[in-house]
Amino acid sequence: MVAAFAPYAANEHHSRGRRYDEPSSIYRGEYQRDRDRIIHSTAFRRLVYKTQVFVNHEGDLYRTRLTHSLEVSQVGRTVAVALQLNEPLTEAICLAHDLGHTPFGHAGQDTLNACMRDYGGFEHNLQSLRVVDELEEKYADFSGLNLMFETREGILKHCSTRNARALGDVGERFLARKQPGLEAQIANIADAIAYNNHDVDDGFRAGLLSLEQLREQPLFGNNYDEVHRRYPQLDDRRLIYEIIRRMIGAVVSDLIEETGRRIAAASPASIDDVREAGKPLVSMSEAMYEQHMSLKRFLHEHLYSHEQKLAMTREVQAMVQDLFSVYMDDVGTMPDQFARAARSAAGSARARIVADYIAGMTDRYAISAHESLTG
Ligand code: MG
Numbered sequence: 001m002v003a004a005f006a007p008y009a010a011n012e013h014h015s016r017g018r019r020y021d022e023p024s025s026i027y028r029g030e031y032q033r034d035r036d037r038i039i040h041s042t043a044f045r046r047l048v049y050k051t052q053v054f055v056n057h058e059g060d061l062y063r064t065r066l067t068h069s070l071e072v073s074q075v076g077r078t079v080a081v082a083l084q085l086n087e088p089l090t091e092a093i094c095l096a097h098d099l100g101h102t103p104f105g106h107a108g109q110d111t112l113n114a115c116m117r118d119y120g121g122f123e124h125n126l127q128s129l130r131v132v133d134e135l136e137e138k139y140a141d142f143s144g145l146n147l148m149f150e151t152r153e154g155i156l157k158h159c160s161t162r163n164a165r166a167l168g169d170v171g172e173r174f175l176a177r178k179q180p181g182l183e184a185q186i187a188n189i190a191d192a193i194a195y196n197n198h199d200v201d202d203g204f205r206a207g208l209l210s211l212e213q214l215r216e217q218p219l220f221g222n223n224y225d226e227v228h229r230r231y232p233q234l235d236d237r238r239l240i241y242e243i244i245r246r247m248i249g250a251v252v253s254d255l256i257e258e259t260g261r262r263i264a265a266a267s268p269a270s271i272d273d274v275r276e277a278g279k280p281l282v283s284m285s286e287a288m289y290e291q292h293m294s295l296k297r298f299l300h301e302h303l304y305s306h307e308q309k310l311a312m313t314r315e316v317q318a319m320v321q322d323l324f325s326v327y328m329d330d331v332g333t334m335p336d337q338f339a340r341a342a343r344s345a346a347g348s349a350r351a352r353i354v355a356d357y358i359a360g361m362t363d364r365y366a367i368s369a370h371e372s373l374t375g
Contacts, residue, residue, distance in 0.1 A: 006084040008268040010181045016149035016169065019133075020142045030148050031088035037145040038092055041138065043099040043131045044069075049362030050098075051105040053199055053304065054206065055312055057364070062202050065098050065105075071198055072097065075252060076183075076190035079282075082256045083263070086183050092147070093154035093187040100127025102359045103366040104316040106304070111320040112355060119351035126163060127359050129156045129170070135356060150271075154184030178275045182263075185282035189255060196295050197248050203303040204240050211236065217298050219247055219291040254288040319370045320358065326373050327354045333373060 005011060012030040025033055038044055047066035054062035063071070073094035080090035101124045102108035109124045116122040129152060133144040147155075152170045164171035173180060200220065203209035215221045223246040227239060234242065262281045268274045274281060284292060303309070327334050331342035331350065334357050342353045361369065 004084060005086055006263075008182065008263070008271055008274050009085040010089050010150045010183050010271055011086070012148070014271070018146050018148055019144075020146050022146065029088060031086060031092055031151065034145075034147045034151045035088055035092040035095060037138070037147065038096045038099070038132070041099070041131070041136050041145060043136060043360065044095065046360065046362050047098065047101075049364055050101055050103055051108070051363055052195070053105060053202055053309075055104065055316075055363055059206070061205060063198050065101055068194060068198065069095050069098055071194040072187070072190045075193050075248070076186050078252060079186045079190065079256055079259070080183060083182070083186075083259060085186065089148075089150055089154070089181075090183040090186050090190075092151050093184055094190055096128060096132060096147075096151070096155050097157070097187055097191060098124070098128065099131045099155075100124045100129070100359060102127075102320070103361045103363045104320070107313040107316040108320055108366075111317045112324070112358060115321060115324040116351060116355050119348040119355075122355050122359070123158075123160075123163075124359075125155075125157050126159060127356075129167075130356070135360070150181055150183065153180045154187050157184075157188055173275065179277055179280055180275065181271045182259075182274055182282055185280045188280075189282055189284070192292070192296070193248065193251050193255070196292060196299065197244050197251075199299050199303060200247075200295070201240060201244055203299070206308075208303055208306045208308060211239075213298075213302060217291075217295050219250070219295050223247055223250070251284065251288060251292060255282070255284050258283055258285040258288070319366060322374055323358055323366065323370055324354060327357065 010031070015030065024030065028036070044066075047069055048064055050065040052063040052065050052068045073091050076090045076094040077087050080087045102112050109122070113122040132147050132152065132155065135143075136145050137143060138145065149169065153173070156167070156170055159167065159171060159174045161175065164174035179185065200209065200214065204211075204214070211224075215224050220243060223243045224239075227234065227242045227246065231239075231242070259282045262283060266273075266277050266281055268277065268281070283289070328351065331354070332339050334342065334354070338353055338357045342350050345353060358366070
């Protein structure tokens with residue numbers, strides 16, 4: 001596959017490759033194959049019933065982890081193409097970034113992490129890598145999806161030093177304090193751009209955020225003023241959409257332009273120069289970053305910590321804690337495949353199998369499992 005990529009883009013011909021050798025495809029590039037493997041994975045299909053912010057049964061229009069991942073991918077691809085970077089790789093990383101997420105969003109992740117405190121903890125980012133490296137069972141010859149190094153590098157956004165040591169090649173950069181490739185850097189920021197914007201939409205729809213509150217945010221407020229001036233008769237729903245699309249447009253354009261400047265200044269000759277650059281080259285301008293962070297803090301304060309959400313959080317915490325302790329006490333209450341593996345394991349290894357099982361659950365599966373175990 002020949003594409004007009006910049007010299008510092010990820011390139012399958014200079015890749016660190018797959019863990020297990022496979023013949024190449026006639027029709028698809030290696031990162032296209034990775035993207036396809038991710039879309040065909042079981043974990044990807046489960047994202048449709050996993051919470052982003054609003055629990056799945058709260059309403060049909062709220063983002064789920066699947067639609068969130070698709071929105072991340074759309075943002076990421078735009079930026080990658082504009083900067084002549086590797087679009088299929090960017091898309092693959094974006095689509096895979098939340099594969100390891102637990103049911104019930106951050107409340108689920110934090111609770112499972114607390115349950116796993118004595119067993120090495122639980123981190124959804126690391127779990128996403130575990131899903132593509134180990135847990136998917138799709139191939140006769142190996143466990144996992146056998147993705148390219150650069151895709152795995154991008155999926156693993158953060159990592160503790162202790163975990164990095166255990167991860168081998170893909171953990172090295174955390175020990176050497178290096179950056180990942182630009183496609184991975186894009187996916188990371190595309191995630192934040194996507195949720196900042198869609199959570200405004202979902203929060204407003206849920207009635208947890210008001211126009212008055214939102215207008216105090218410069219990113220929202222400036223666009224509000226402009227849209228309101230041009231279309232004074234617009235109803236609130238359409239007004240919000242018009243503002244959000246302008247917000248995404250402004251942030252993405254700023255990101256492309258600022259990153260272009262930073263790449264020009266650093267003039268990397270290869271992806272390895274990008275890795276050695278000392279800091280990420282993909283970045284918004286300082287002014288835009290401040291507005292973006294202000295909105296993010298606002299969402300934390302007024303949406304994610306809203307009393308209505310906290311009530312749901314407490315319910316979810318109890319559910320995940322119950323599931324964890326029931327399965328740890330009697331591994332035979334898990335399905336056969338997990339029960340068998342857990343019986344032949346002890347301590348942290350056993351707890352990890354329980355965590356894998358719980359993390360893989362969709363919201364509604366977890367709710368019904370909890371009901372049948374606790375009555
Ligand atoms: Mg995400």
